[in-house]
Amino acid sequence: MTVTREVDQSDDATLIQESLREPEIFAALFDRHAPLLHRYAVRRLGPDAAEDVVSDTFLAAFKHRDRYDRSRPDARPWLYGIASNVIGKQKRTELSLYQAYVRSGVHPGVPPVEDEVNTLAVNRPLAAALLKLKRGDRDVLLLVAWAELTYEEVATALGIPVGTVRSRLNRARTKIRETLGEK
Amino acid sequence: MDDLKAMWAEVPAGTERDLAGARHRLLNGMRQPRRSRGKVRFAVAGGLAAALTVGFAAVQVTTDARPANAQELLARAAESAGSEPDLNPRPGQIVHTVGRDLYSSGARSGGSGGIEAEAREDWQPADGSREFMMRQGDQVTLMKLCSDSFIKTVGMTYADLSNWPTDVAALKERVRQVAAKHPAEPRLRETFTLQDLINMSAVRPSLRASLFKLISEMKGVSIQPSVTDALGRSGIGVQTPDRMVLIFEPETYRYLGYNSLDEQGRLVGGGAVEKVELLDRLPKEKVTFTEPKCIPA
Numbered sequence: 001m002t003v004t005r006e007v008d009q010s011d012d013a014t015l016i017q018e019s020l021r022e023p024e025i026f027a028a029l030f031d032r033h034a035p036l037l038h039r040y041a042v043r044r045l046g047p048d049a050a051e052d053v054v055s056d057t058f059l060a061a062f063k064h065r066d067r068y069d070r071s072r073p074d075a076r077p078w079l080y081g082i083a084s085n086v087i088g089k090q091k092r093t094e095l096s097l098y099q100a101y102v103r104s105g106v107h108p109g110v111p112p113v114e115d116e117v118n119t120l121a122v123n124r125p126l127a128a129a130l131l132k133l134k135r136g137d138r139d140v141l142l143l144v145a146w147a148e149l150t151y152e153e154v155a156t157a158l159g160i161p162v163g164t165v166r167s168r169l170n171r172a173r174t175k176i177r178e179t180l181g182e183k
Numbered sequence: 184m185d186d187l188k189a190m191w192a193e194v195p196a197g198t199e200r201d202l203a204g205a206r207h208r209l210l211n212g213m214r215q216p217r218r219s220r221g222k223v224r225f226a227v228a229g230g231l232a233a234a235l236t237v238g239f240a241a242v243q244v245t246t247d248a249r250p251a252n253a254q255e256l257l258a259r260a261a262e263s264a265g266s267e268p269d270l271n272p273r274p275g276q277i278v279h280t281v282g283r284d285l286y287s288s289g290a291r292s293g294g295s296g297g298i299e300a301e302a303r304e305d306w307q308p309a310d311g312s313r314e315f316m317m318r319q320g321d322q323v324t325l326m327k328l329c330s331d332s333f334i335k336t337v338g339m340t341y342a343d344l345s346n347w348p349t350d351v352a353a354l355k356e357r358v359r360q361v362a363a364k365h366p367a368e369p370r371l372r373e374t375f376t377l378q379d380l381i382n383m384s385a386v387r388p389s390l391r392a393s394l395f396k397l398i399s400e401m402k403g404v405s406i407q408p409s410v411t412d413a414l415g416r417s418g419i420g421v422q423t424p425d426r427m428v429l430i431f432e433p434e435t436y437r438y439l440g441y442n443s444l445d446e447q448g449r450l451v452g453g454g455a456v457e458k459v460e461l462l463d464r465l466p467k468e469k470v471t472f473t474e475p476k477c478i479p480a
Binding site: 023024026027030031034035036037038039042043047050051052054055058059062063064066067069085107109110111113122123126127136141144145146156158159160161163164167168171173176 | 184186187188189190191193194195196197198201202204205206208209210212213249297298408409410411415417419433444447448449450
């Protein structure tokens with residue numbers, strides 16, 4: 001089925017609501033958010049695993065769309081919350097990616113950059129620092145830094161109080177500062 | 184933070200080609216028939232051990248619409264619990280539970296106040312008369328309840344629960360009487376008593392159903408559309424005025440566990456159980472510590 005432009009311009013909550021009646025409308029939500037979710041997953045897991053993350057996230061979202069809180073027009077926190085769970089199941093892949101980057105300076109999903117020496121000088125210690133974070137702290141930090149969610153949106157995404165987001169973020173930043181200071 | 188934001192920012196957004204497989208799987212997933220809803224289903228459990236195991240719910244209660252408020256959610260949770268069989272452990276049997284606790288690291292070790300999770304396994308004598316065993320992380324502790332312990336004195340061992348009333352008014356009065364003797368500080372007594380009863384009544388779901396009805400009569404209970412239990416399971420919750428959040432499986436309304444919040448609404452603890460079963464004796468485990476004194480609570 002073709003999703004009409006009229007539906008495509010609706011907010012996420014409306015799309016999800018409409019998709020309960022007409023499931024194919026959910027594809028419009030995929031088209032809207034999958035590209036950036038894929039980018040987020042590539043940064044965390046690399047390109048090989050990213051497509052599965054996107055696939056599993058949207059399949060789970062579709063399955064549970066009747067639970068979506070319709071008062072939230074933007075579905076990104078919901079989708080990134082599901083994605084965080086999916087990514088969390090691939091912790092080893094994520095840690096291996098960071099370890100490989102620390103060792104070789106190569107991230108398989110990142111295109112070559114001009115100022116490679118300076119970029120590596122900044123990114124390598126950061127990758128080493130990400131390795132040392134607890135999973136919950138890393139989720140919060142990267143949802144803010146890479147998915148560009150607000151604290152409130154991260155709280156919604158992970159089902160934790162905003163205060164916990166703040167404290168996890170604070171702990172993650174402190175840990176990163178400590179790790180970078182060791183270099 | 185700016186450096187982190189810029190880290191690997193060169194990664195482009197997923198292209199149509201990158202996403203083709205995922206989109207295809209989603210469209211295929213949409214074509215799968217949905218499960219029938221609005222029915223009570225009984226799953227057939229095989230074998231005695233399975234029949235005695237609560238936790239992997241035998242009963243599923245589903246309805247079309249999400250509950251609109253805490254009262255509606257608790258009514259569905261009561262219906263779900265009421266559909267499960269009572270195990271009614273006999274004195275001498277062991278109640279074996281497997282789950283996970285959440286605790287504030289500050290509360291235990293002067294840490295940062297972050298939340299940590301720890302697997303927990305209990306083997307408790309149903310009548311509290313013999314030694315019980317607990318595994319937390321890699322530690323296995325052997326303990327014994329004092330003869331004048333709280334749960335024995337007030338009749339709140341697993342075996343005692345079969346004598347508790349399921350009539351809500353009578354239950355409310357019994358909870359009030361028992362809470363008055365709880366060793367916690369006064370403002371927490373009722374919450375702790377209810378929390379203990381809800382968790383222990385895994386062996387008597389009919390009592391758990393009445394406890395949910397009792398809580399639905401409390402002023403100030405509110406629905407929490409999205410909560411996560413100590414085992415990482417997504418759920419729908421009811422928050423009591425004392426900041427206890429009861430968590431239920433969103434489709435079946437089966438009770439999963441609880442979270443405790445502080446005055447700012449921050450998670451400070453919790454617990455969730457994934458398995459409850461009755462055993463005839465303690466298993467042979469390598470005990471790492473034997474508590475020398477009896478446990479008073």
